[in-house]
C-alpha cells in the first residue's frame with residue numbers, strides 16, 4: 001500500500017494512540033468536576049495546552065481547543081464578525097481558501113456583511129498590494145491561509161502582515177492547517193497574526209481536535225454556548241484523550257521538521273523528474289520556494305481526476321482529486337479555478353501529498369504504475 005494522501009488525513013502515530021488509550025482508560029474524569037478525578041483531568045488538559053503553547057511559542061491562555069480545523073476557521077471568522085460588528089462590516093479573504101473559510105464568509109455575507117475575495121496569480125498566491133487596495137475603514141477581519149491545501153502554495157503572510165501593521169484594529173486570521181511541520185513556520189506565523197487555526201488529524205493525532213490560537217486581548221464571541229469551558233468561549237466537555245494525544249503528536253511531528261521536509265522534497269523531486277516535460281502532463285505545484293515540498297498537484301490532459309484516483313487505487317496507491325473534502329461532493333478545484341486553469345485541466349487534477357515516512361522506493365513504484373496508465377491514455381488521446 002502506498003499512501004500519498006497525507007493532506008487529507010494522517011495515520012495516528014502508535015505512541016500517540018497509546019496516550020489516547022491510556023487517558024481513555026485511566027484519566028476519564030470530567031476536567032470540570034471538583035473532585036480528585038476531575039482535578040487530575042484538569043491538570044492533564046492544562047499540561048497539554050502548555051505543551052502545545054510552548055511548541056508554538058505562544059502563551060498557554062492563547063490556545064483554545066475545538067473539534068476540528070473547520071470549527072476553528074468558523075469560530076475565528078464568525079466569532080470575530082459577531083464581536084466586532086459595531087466597528088465595521090467588511091471582511092477580506094482570498095479565492096483559494098478552504099471551504100471552511102469561504103463558506104463562513106459567505107454565511108456572513110447573507111447576514112449583511114460585505115466581503116472582498118482577493119484574486120490570486122498563476123501560482124495561487126495573493127498579491128499584498130491587492131490587499132492594501134481592498135482595506136478600508138469598515139474592514140474588521142482579514143483571513144488568508146498559510147498554505148493552500150490543493151496545490152501547496154505558501155501565501156506571503158510576512159508581506160501581508162507588513163501591510164496590516166498600518167491597520168492595527170483589523171483582526172488577522174491565518175488558516176495554518178496545512179502549514180504546520182513544513183519548516184516554514186516563520187513565513188506563515190508572524191507577530192501580526194491574531195488568530196490561527198490548526199487541525200490535529202493532519203499531524204498524526206486522532207480526529208476530533210482543532211486548535212485556535214487567539215492572541216491575548218483579541219475580541220471573539222463564542223459560537224458554542226453552554227457550561228463555559230475554554231474560558232467561557234467554547235463550551236462542551238473537553239475531548240481529553242484526543243487533546244493529550246494531540247500534544248504528544250505535535251511534539252513528535254515537530255521534532256525534526258527540517259529533515260522531514262527534506263525527505264518529502266526528495267519524494268516530490270523523484271516524481272516530478274519523471275512527470276516533467278511529458279506531453280499532456282500539467283504540474284501545478286513545481287519545486288520552488290513558493291510551494292511546500294509535501295504537495296504535488298498535476299493533471300493528465302483528457303482524463304478526469306477521479307478516473308486516475310480509482311485506477312491508482314486498484315493498484316493500492318492512494319491519492320486525492322484536489323482536496324479530499326470536496327472530492328466526494330463533485331466540486332471542481334476552487335484553487336485551480338481561481339488560478340484560471342482551464343476547466344478540463346482543473347477537473348483532471350490529482351493531489352499527491354507526502355509524509356516523511358514516504359520513501360523513494362514508493363515514489364519509484366508510483367512512477368512505474370503511473371507510467372503504464374500514462375502510456376495507455378497517451379496513446380488513446382494521441383498525446384505527443
Ligand SMILES: Cc1ncc(COP(=O)(O)O)c(C=O)c1O
Pocket residue numbers: 007008068069070071073098100145147148149175177178199200201210325
Ligand atoms: C487548509 C485547511 N483548512 C481547514 C481544513 C479543515 O480541517 P478539518 O478536517 O480538521 O475540519 C482543512 C482540511 O483539509 C484544510 O486543508
